[in-house]
Amino acid sequence: MMATLIFLVLLLLGLLLALRPLLGPKEPFPEPPRREELLRELSVLQEEVAALEGEERKLALARMVELERALEGWRPPEPRPFNPLPVALALGVVLLLGVGLWRYSLPRLPGETTVTQRAEARELKALQDKARRTGAVEDLLAWGRRAYEVQAWDQAAEAYLEVLKKDPRNVEAVRRVGILLFMGGRLEEAEMFLQIAQHADPKAAEGWLFLGNLYFQKGENGAAIAAWERYLEVGGEARERVEGLIAMAKAQAQGAKDGLSVYQARCALCHGAQGEGGVGPRLKGNPILKSPEAVREIVLKGRGQMPPVPLGEEELKTLLDYLAGL
Numbered sequence: 001m002m003a004t005l006i007f008l009v010l011l012l013l014g015l016l017l018a019l020r021p022l023l024g025p026k027e028p029f030p031e032p033p034r035r036e037e038l039l040r041e042l043s044v045l046q047e048e049v050a051a052l053e054g055e056e057r058k059l060a061l062a063r064m065v066e067l068e069r070a071l072e073g074w075r076p077p078e079p080r081p082f083n084p085l086p087v088a089l090a091l092g093v094v095l096l097l098g099v100g101l102w103r104y105s106l107p108r109l110p111g112e113t114t115v116t117q118r119a120e121a122r123e124l125k126a127l128q129d130k131a132r133r134t135g136a137v138e139d140l141l142a143w144g145r146r147a148y149e150v151q152a153w154d155q156a157a158e159a160y161l162e163v164l165k166k167d168p169r170n171v172e173a174v175r176r177v178g179i180l181l182f183m184g185g186r187l188e189e190a191e192m193f194l195q196i197a198q199h200a201d202p203k204a205a206e207g208w209l210f211l212g213n214l215y216f217q218k219g220e221n222g223a224a225i226a227a228w229e230r231y232l233e234v235g236g237e238a239r240e241r242v243e244g245l246i247a248m249a250k251a252q253a254q255g256a257k258d259g260l261s262v263y264q265a266r267c268a269l270c271h272g273a274q275g276e277g278g279v280g281p282r283l284k285g286n287p288i289l290k291s292p293e294a295v296r297e298i299v300l301k302g303r304g305q306m307p308p309v310p311l312g313e314e315e316l317k318t319l320l321d322y323l324a325g326l
Contacts, residue, residue, distance in 0.1 A: 035071070042067040120150045131159060137166050144176065153180060153305075171201045179210045182217075183279065185307025190214055205236035212245070213269050219310065221249045221265075244273070259322025262315045270306070275326045280306060284326045292320050 042064060049060045124146055131143040144159030157180045163173040178193030194211045198204065212227035228242045228249075236242060248264040264273070270280035277283070288294055296316065302308040311319065 038067050038070055042071070124150060124152060124155065128155065128159075131162075135162075135166070137163055137170070140166070141170075141172065144173070148176060153183065156180060169200075171197050171204070174200070175204060175207045179206070182210055182214050183305055185302055185305065187214055187218060187307065202230075203234045205231050205234045208234065209236060209238070209242065212242075216245070216249060216265065216269065217307070217309070225249050245269070259318040259320075262311070262319045263322050266309050266311065266319070275323075283323065286326075289323050289326060292324065295320060295323060 045060050045064050045067070049057060049064065052060050124143070127139070127143040127146050131139040140159050140163045144156050144163065147153075147156035147159055156176065160173040160176045160180070163170050164177065167173070174193055175197035178190045178197060181187075181190035181193060191211075191214055194207055194214065198207045198211060201207070208227050208231035212224045212231060215221075215224035215227060225246050228246050231242055232239060245268075248261070248268070251261055251264075263275075267280075267283075270278055271283050272278045275282065275284035275286075283289065288298075298306065299309050299311065299316065299319070
C-alpha cells in the first residue's frame with residue numbers, strides 16, 4: 001500500500017513537471033478596438049505608400065507605425081520551443097517505479113499477493129516442478145508438505161494423492177488426504193482416511209485433532225471428546241485450545257442450547273472462538289450477518305469449503321440471534 005501511494009505521488013509530480021510549460025500563465029492578447037478596420041487601413045496604406053512622395057509618404061509611414069503598434073497586442077507571440085527533458089524525466093521515474101512495483105509488490109504466481117507470499121510461491125513452484133519431473137515419493141511429499149503449510153490446499157491434495165498412487169500405505173499422505181477431505185466437507189470419506197491413519201500411527205497428534213473436529217461437526221460429542229483427549233495424551237501443542245473444545249463439547253452434551261453454545265460447538269472450530277476467523281472467514285463485523293436468511297442458507301447448505309451444518313430449528317434460531325450480535 002505504501003509503495004503504491006509513493007508511486008502515485010511521484011507520478012503526479014512527474015506529470016506536473018512535464019506539463020509545466022502548458023500550465024504557465026497565459027500572456028495577455030488584448031483585443032484592440034476596431035481591429036478589422038485597423039487591419040483594412042493598414043492594408044490600404046501598404047499598397048499606396050510606394051506611390052506617395054514627400055510629406056504624404058512620411059505621414060503614411062507614420063500612420064503605418066501607429067497601426068502596427070495598435071495591432072501588436074492582438075498578434076500571438078512565437079510558440080515556445082518543446083523541451084523533451086522534463087517529459088523524459090517523468091517517464092523515466094514512472095518506468096522505474098513500475099518496474100519496482102512489478103518486482104516487489106504485484107502478484108505474478110498463483111496465490112501470490114505480497115513479497116513474502118511471492119517467495120513462498122516461488123519455492124512451492126520449484127518443489128512442484130521437481131516432483132512432477134521426478135515422480136519420486138520423497139519429492140511429492142516435500143511438495144505436499146509445503147503446499148499444506150502455505151494453505152495451497154489444491155496443490156497439497158494433488159501431491160498427496162500422487163503419493164498414494166505410488167505408496168498406498170504412506171501414513172502421512174493418508175492422514176493429510178483425510179484432513180483435506182474434512183475441509184472440503186466430505187465427512188464420511190474423511191473419517192475413513194483419518195481412522196486408517198490413526199490406527200497405523202496412533203501418536204500423530206494432528207490426526208486426533210482433526211478426527212475430533214470431524215466427530216464434533218457430526219454432532220458425535222462423545223467420540224469427539226475421546227479423540228481430543230488422545231490428542232492431549234500424545235502431546236499435541238494446541239493444549240489450551242483443545243481443552244476448551246473438550247469443555248464446549250461436554251457442555252453441549254449436557255443439553256446447552258443457547259446461541260453461544262451452539263456457535264462454540266458448531267462454528268468456533270473454523271471461525272474462531274470470538275468470530276475472529278481462522279480456517280473459515282472472519283464473522284465478527286461481517287456484513288453478511290445482517291442478512292439472516294443468507295446466513296441460514298449457508299449454514300444449512302454449506303458454501304465453498306464450508307460443509308453444511310445439520311441444526312434443528314431451535315438451535316439454528318439461537319445461532320442466528322447470536323451471530324446478529326457479533
